[in-house]
Amino acid sequence: MIPYGKQEITQQDIDAVVDVLKSDFLTQGPQVPLFEQSIKFAVDAEHALAVNSATSALHIACLALGVGKGDVVWTTPITFVASANCALYCEADIDFVDIDPSTYNLSAENLKKKLQHAKENNLSLPKVVIPVHLCGQPCEMDKIHALGQEYGFAIIEDASHAIGGKYKGNPIGNCEYSDITVFSFHPVKIVTTAEGGVATTNSKELAAKLDLLRSHGITRDSSLMVNDSHGGWYYEQVDLGFNYRMTEMQAALGVSQMSRLxxxxxxxxxxxxxxxxxxxxxxxxxxxxxxxxxxxxxxxxxxxxxxxxxxxxxxxxxxxxxxxxxxxxxxxxxxxxxxxxxxxxxxxxxxxxxxxxxxxxxxxxxxxxxxxxxxxxxxxxxxxxx
Missing domain, CATH: 3.90.1150.10 (Aspartate Aminotransferase, domain 1)
Incomplete structure (x- = not known):
């Protein structure tokens, strides 16, 4: 059987993972920052936060942008369910914008019409719109961004299919037209970490929020703490976060794979x-x-x-x-x-x-x-x- 998609694992990839298994760190070591650095370099973004899946990245991206009960998120119906589920995880509502008949991506023209209809009829406008770069082809992000400026919604690019691609000459993931971009590293994707995801952003504030949310909402940064430190062991939970961390083995595989992106x-x-x-x-x-x-x-x-x-x-x-x-x-x-x-x-x-x-x-x-x-x-x- 010729599969529709398949990872390529080389001896270089295997050696990178084995080296981690022989090291002192299986989690929260040096490989995750190295992987994040490789993503930042590849997509020309200010910040990259690695997590255990693109679904987790979508979830905390919504939370970082303040999505919650009473809000509505719009996305495309032609996508994996995670692009919509992330809104429901935040207790928000979800709605869909029809696709372009040629690209199969969320249609910027249909988005414009839906926004106009919502405004004219006093219906809820989206807090966040999630365009999905289906098959790796980018959506018309300049048009979607302009609508975001006009109607006041934030944008999460679901670029799970699109690492290594470009839009108007610039790397997808540089967040020129979005607040946050999310990538997937599932085995059938372009680059794999077995399971894994990354959120990129150019906002220092959003990056800090994403960093907290991926690891229980816990910090050792004194500038984020409520109380003075009790000693070198001290940490505080300052938000309700999750255990969405990426392992060192996953990150090492990602670093190796990114060299061939x-x-x-x-x-x-x-x-x-x-x-x-x-x-x-x-x-x-x-x-x-x-x-x-x-x-x-x-x-x-x-x-x-x-x-x-x-x-x-x-x-x-x-x-x-x-x-x-x-x-x-x-x-x-x-x-x-x-x-x-x-x-x-x-x-x-x-x-x-x-x-x-x-x-x-x-x-x-x-x-x-x-x-x-x-x-x-x-x-x-x-x-x-x-």
């Missing part, structure tokens, strides 16, 4: 360009890329032209898997999940997201993929569709 992304882009050519003429739509961007190419999503083929979406998916092609679907629209339906909220005008779900398929793409494997994927797609 640009090679990973370049290989993914080369494979995607090859797919674009080899899939021409088939009854499907290949991914559209916006100008002034460089995608991390985490995923390669095709959309079937259902009216031009003799099998259903489900049949195509199943036949591809039966023939050894490990396809997947990213994602089931979040608002259609039973839990979200049970919230009693009304989600409307998400037609593009629901249309996407009816014909989208993620085909294999990973930086260790060979052209022979890619040729096999193309061969089987042709067998199934033609």
């Amino acid at each position: 640009h090679d990973f992304v370049a290989k993914r882009n080369a494979l995607a360009a090859r797919y674009d050519e080899l899939l021409k003429g088939l009854p499907l739509i290949t991914p559209y890329q916006i100008e002034d961007s460089y995608s991390g190419r985490h995923l390669y999503v095709i959309r079937l032209k259902i009216n031009e083929i003799t099998i259903t979406h489900k049949e195509c998916f199943e036949q591809l898997r039966e023939k050894g092609i490990g396809v997947n679907l990213h994602y089931i629209p979040v608002h259609t999940q039973p839990y979200y339906k049970g919230l009693g909220l009304v989600f409307s005008q998400l037609d593009e997201a629901e249309s996407y779900y009816k014909d989208a398929i993620s085909i294999p793409l990973f930086h260790a993929m060979t052209e022979a494997q890619q040729d096999e994927v193309i061969k089987v797609i042709k067998e199934v569709l033609v």
Whole structure:
């Protein structure tokens, strides 16, 4: 089976983790700061805070921005559920903005219309908007940022798919158009730490808040304490935080992997360009890329032209898997999940997201993929569709 995504672990990565296992620190040692430094350097951000998952990063990002009961967060329905769940963890409400039919990202135009409608009808405006860079392709962040300035919402970029990518010539994660950016390092992502996440920001205040929240709300910084220190052992809990820390083993793997980030992304882009050519003429739509961007190419999503083929979406998916092609679907629209339906909220005008779900398929793409494997994927797609 050719998987839709797969990590690449080298001897360099293994040695880095083994060195940590032989060291004095398995947690809260020097590797996490080194990993954070590698992220800051790669994305040109002032601060990077490593945690145990991107879900944890999204959660504390919302908390750092003051999201709580009575607030509402808006995001895209075509994303992993964590992009929406993070608002619910904070007891806030969630709503969705429909996707762009070409990029499948949260549509800046639909966001503008939804904001105008909310303001004109005295409906709740979002405290935070979370655009998701689906497949690694950036959203139209300049337009979303301008709307944030106009309507007063903060922005968390969910860049779980997008490390190594660029928007208008600048690295995704530099927070030019957002308050906080979140990355994921799950094994199928571009860079892996097994499990792990990072939040970047250019705000000293937000970085300090994120730092507290990832480790129980505890500090040894006297400037943050309420009382005078009782001695060298003294610490204070000054906020209600969580145990979201990243381990030293994860961070060491991340440091090693980050040294190859640009090679990973370049290989993914080369494979995607090859797919674009080899899939021409088939009854499907290949991914559209916006100008002034460089995608991390985490995923390669095709959309079937259902009216031009003799099998259903489900049949195509199943036949591809039966023939050894490990396809997947990213994602089931979040608002259609039973839990979200049970919230009693009304989600409307998400037609593009629901249309996407009816014909989208993620085909294999990973930086260790060979052209022979890619040729096999193309061969089987042709067998199934033609």
